[in-house]
Amino acid sequence: MKQVGFLGCGKIGKTMIRHLKVRADHPIAFVQTPNFKGDINLDCPVVSTFDEDVCKADLVVECATPDVLKQQYQYYLRRSDMLILSLTAFSDDDFANKAYALCEKHGTNIYLAHGAILGLDGIFDARDILNNVTIETVKNPKSLGRSDTDRTVFFNGSTREACQLMPRNVNVHAAIAMAGLGFDKTHSKIISDPNVSTNSHIIKLEGEGFSSTIDVSSFATGGITGKYTPISACGSLDRILGGKTPYQFV
Ligand SMILES: NC(=O)c1ccc[n+]([C@@H]2O[C@H](COP(=O)([O-])OP(=O)(O)OC[C@H]3O[C@@H](n4cnc5c(N)ncnc54)[C@H](O)[C@@H]3O)[C@@H](O)[C@H]2O)c1
Numbered sequence: 001m002k003q004v005g006f007l008g009c010g011k012i013g014k015t016m017i018r019h020l021k022v023r024a025d026h027p028i029a030f031v032q033t034p035n036f037k038g039d040i041n042l043d044c045p046v047v048s049t050f051d052e053d054v055c056k057a058d059l060v061v062e063c064a065t066p067d068v069l070k071q072q073y074q075y076y077l078r079r080s081d082m083l084i085l086s087l088t089a090f091s092d093d094d095f096a097n098k099a100y101a102l103c104e105k106h107g108t109n110i111y112l113a114h115g116a117i118l119g120l121d122g123i124f125d126a127r128d129i130l131n132n133v134t135i136e137t138v139k140n141p142k143s144l145g146r147s148d149t150d151r152t153v154f155f156n157g158s159t160r161e162a163c164q165l166m167p168r169n170v171n172v173h174a175a176i177a178m179a180g181l182g183f184d185k186t187h188s189k190i191i192s193d194p195n196v197s198t199n200s201h202i203i204k205l206e207g208e209g210f211s212s213t214i215d216v217s218s219f220a221t222g223g224i225t226g227k228y229t230p231i232s233a234c235g236s237l238d239r240i241l242g243g244k245t246p247y248q249f250v
Pocket of ligand 1: 007008009010011012013032033034048063064065066068085086087113114115116117167168169171172175229
């Protein structure tokens with residue numbers, strides 16, 4: 001039985017908390033989130049800032065923001081594994097190297113949620129034979145915090161720059177970069193289109209002796225997160241927590 005804590009309790013966090021309550025085999029130890037509205041029934045302590053006596057768990061789910069992750073990781077990785085949703089934070093090498101060093105020192109683990117994208121395991125397996133990786137994302141301007149009235153290519157460059165420019169919007173790009181060629185060699189294109197209601201991503205991969213295209217669309221349901229991601233995050237949690245299933249994909 002693992003104690004699970006939450007850093008952040010928005011759309012993704014609430015879905016995961018409900019999922020854990022239904023599973024009922026791993027207790028929720030705490031939730032750290034400011035201005036908690038009480039819009040989900042919790043039996044655990046809720047704190048607005050890190051509290052050393054309260055924020056103890058075997059696994060802490062980060063589902064807040066990249067900035068919050070960068071501010072809080074050092075409190076958690078000293079004694080907890082972390083399941084992380086805000087992957088764009090890893091485009092900051094200083095943060096990433098410090099986080100990896102903390103895990104090495106304290107024997108803790110970082111799990112990266114695949115989030116909105118599928119197939120990262122296969123990309124990770126192919127990373128040594130990849131030559132070219134591009135990602136094109138199309139979102140409604142509202143999902144991007146923009147007000148374009150026409151289809152607009154507003155970013156075309158490295159995934160590292162994309163993550164630094166739009167840290168809350170390009171987690172898929174960060175995930176693909178971390179699985180494959182890294183933040184500098186992966187190419188990102190971001191399009192704002194007022195005529196779409198989906199978040200769509202086309203990923204093109206070319207390597208020695210193979211090529212592949214991944215095309216994923218998720219309906220935008222307000223805010224920045226599509227419908228699929230909270231469900232996929234529950235699957236990531238299940239894989240970490242374990243439990244008997246008739247078969248497993250490896
Ligand atoms: N990996 C992916 O594919 C993917 C997809 C969608 C979203 N995300 C990322 O997951 C994260 C959560 O997404 P969401 O849709 O649930 O967001 P959300 O806006 O619904 O929730 C964010 C939560 O963070 C909390 N928060 C803000 N400041 C905090 C602080 N100082 N300490 C603790 N908590 C704080 C907020 O109160 C809120 O509960 C975001 O960073 C988002 O970019 C990743």
